[in-house]
Amino acid sequence: MPRSGEHYINSLRDGRTVYLNGEKIINHVDHPAFSNAIRSVAKLYDYQASNTELMTFETPCGNRVGRAWQLPTSRQILAERGDAAYAWARQSCGWLGRSPDHVASAITGMITHIKLFDIYSVERADALRRYYEFARDKDLYLTYAIVNPQGDRSKSPGEHTRNQFHTLGVVREMRDGIIVRGAKMLGTAAVLAEEILVAVQNPLKPGVDDKYALSFALPLNTQGIRILARKSYEATSTQLDAPLAHHFDENDAIIFFEDVFVPWERIFVYSNTAMCRQQFHGTAAEILMDTQSQARYAVKLHFLAGLAQRMTQITGINEFPSVRESLANIACHATTIEGLFRSLLHNPIQYGNYFIPNQVLLYACQAFAQTIYPQVIEIIRKLAGGGVIMLPSSVLDFNNPELNHMIEATQYSSVTSAIERVKLMKLVWDAIGSEFGSRHTQYEMFYSGPHFATLARLYGRYDWQNATDMTSTLLASDDMMDFRTQ
Numbered sequence: 001m002p003r004s005g006e007h008y009i010n011s012l013r014d015g016r017t018v019y020l021n022g023e024k025i026i027n028h029v030d031h032p033a034f035s036n037a038i039r040s041v042a043k044l045y046d047y048q049a050s051n052t053e054l055m056t057f058e059t060p061c062g063n064r065v066g067r068a069w070q071l072p073t074s075r076q077i078l079a080e081r082g083d084a085a086y087a088w089a090r091q092s093c094g095w096l097g098r099s100p101d102h103v104a105s106a107i108t109g110m111i112t113h114i115k116l117f118d119i120y121s122v123e124r125a126d127a128l129r130r131y132y133e134f135a136r137d138k139d140l141y142l143t144y145a146i147v148n149p150q151g152d153r154s155k156s157p158g159e160h161t162r163n164q165f166h167t168l169g170v171v172r173e174m175r176d177g178i179i180v181r182g183a184k185m186l187g188t189a190a191v192l193a194e195e196i197l198v199a200v201q202n203p204l205k206p207g208v209d210d211k212y213a214l215s216f217a218l219p220l221n222t223q224g225i226r227i228l229a230r231k232s233y234e235a236t237s238t239q240l241d242a243p244l245a246h247h248f249d250e251n252d253a254i255i256f257f258e259d260v261f262v263p264w265e266r267i268f269v270y271s272n273t274a275m276c277r278q279q280f281h282g283t284a285a286e287i288l289m290d291t292q293s294q295a296r297y298a299v300k301l302h303f304l305a306g307l308a309q310r311m312t313q314i315t316g317i318n319e320f321p322s323v324r325e326s327l328a329n330i331a332c333h334a335t336t337i338e339g340l341f342r343s344l345l346h347n348p349i350q351y352g353n354y355f356i357p358n359q360v361l362l363y364a365c366q367a368f369a370q371t372i373y374p375q376v377i378e379i380i381r382k383l384a385g386g387g388v389i390m391l392p393s394s395v396l397d398f399n400n401p402e403l404n405h406m407i408e409a410t411q412y413s414s415v416t417s418a419i420e421r422v423k424l425m426k427l428v429w430d431a432i433g434s435e436f437g438s439r440h441t442q443y444e445m446f447y448s449g450p451h452f453a454t455l456a457r458l459y460g461r462y463d464w465q466n467a468t469d470m471t472s473t474l475l476a477s478d479d480m481m482d483f484r485t486q
């Protein structure tokens, strides 16, 4: 049987070290800062267990696990992976960014290009291969921290002279493993996941940054791992006042490693700056994980389109031509991302035995996605006016009979009741303007790296020859010459 939500929740009771608001949290699973988000993930596993054909496949050892672990050995399997990601994204309307299928896809994408690791180091390749099988067969929920903390971005980690362990690096090497110290950003879902993949996305300089050039995976309860959670939006939310934060606040954390032991069998890259880059960009890791992201993003944009339309119906502006144009713009963005996502699934490139989405198309999709999210939010803000602010202060206002007639009068709508209007408007604000909503704008702009880096990757892989050939051919044509001599 696939794992259940209950099995997942129990596995999180592992004694990990989480800090929040100055306190060390003893039981993070039932803590008001995290418990609903954990239950939302549990529902994903329950959904998976009740939709086994759509969501799972059978591993060589006979377990049924999530399709994100399935190697795309045919076009059909690639499409099925995408359908499963889409179905899971619909369970949170796209608001759980780092659902368990994201990092599972990254590891699976490394395995499609395991030859690259074999060439680099047989031992490290073996460790990765065995880790993939281990995590796949247990259907583990992994998160990752693959960005070095900001510090001074004009310097690489090795040039941060004041504190050489500002960024996670190797303290010492031992016979059975290494000791690491320092920080990584930004472990989204570190309180929800079971293990963490640590790696490096930032550029590193050979010779200067070797001790920071590593990648490994560990359980999140490993001794010395500190999860420094950001402020919880869930903790202060209610279903009525902030329904998205109430259910889907996946949290983000700085992950601090206080002299943590990492055994060799969990180390995939060691002291090799080039391999750190290749791990994501030279394999299908980034491609498969961000194809999953585009499934989620398409779902989220459709949700925002529907939310915006419902809001305009409630405020009676939905028949104005300019309002329909604004709504159509959101629908246009949602449909474009959906089309790009389907194209990633259905026009793959064959690499050995595997069918991999087109990398250039993925970069174009990422760059476009990063640009349009703030635009979509701005459109909804313009349509919302003050309606998302002129609301009862909290659910408690409904408990005071003195306020009832005033809420009825001020929350009037021609098409629905006062309470339904309040519920909808609070949902809109949580999506576009609350601290939870603002964090999502930052997330969509940055989770796959800064925009300039996405464009730099696109520039490097785009088929410029194909593009410039047309210019050359046109300029060299006889007609053109004739035109010039006339």
Ligand SMILES: Cc1cc2nc3c(=O)[nH]c(=O)nc-3n(C[C@H](O)[C@H](O)[C@H](O)COP(=O)(O)OP(=O)(O)OC[C@H]3O[C@@H](n4cnc5c(N)ncnc54)[C@H](O)[C@@H]3O)c2cc1C
Binding pocket: 098, 143, 144, 145, 146, 147, 148, 149, 150, 153, 185, 186, 187, 188, 189, 252, 439, 442, 443, 446, 447, 448, 449, 450, 451, 452
């Ligand atoms: C909500 C959220 C969740 C996240 N979750 C995760 C996660 O789970 N795991 C993970 O590993 N990471 C995660 N990230 C981190 C994310 O990957 C990084 O934010 C992203 O890679 C950008 O890095 P940075 O934030 O350090 O910004 P920087 O790299 O410092 O860039 C910030 C800005 O500085 C400018 N800039 C910086 N360098 C240059 C340059 N060389 N040339 C020109 N301009 C430059 C650009 O304007 C850029 O947009 C998350 C981020 C957010 C916001």
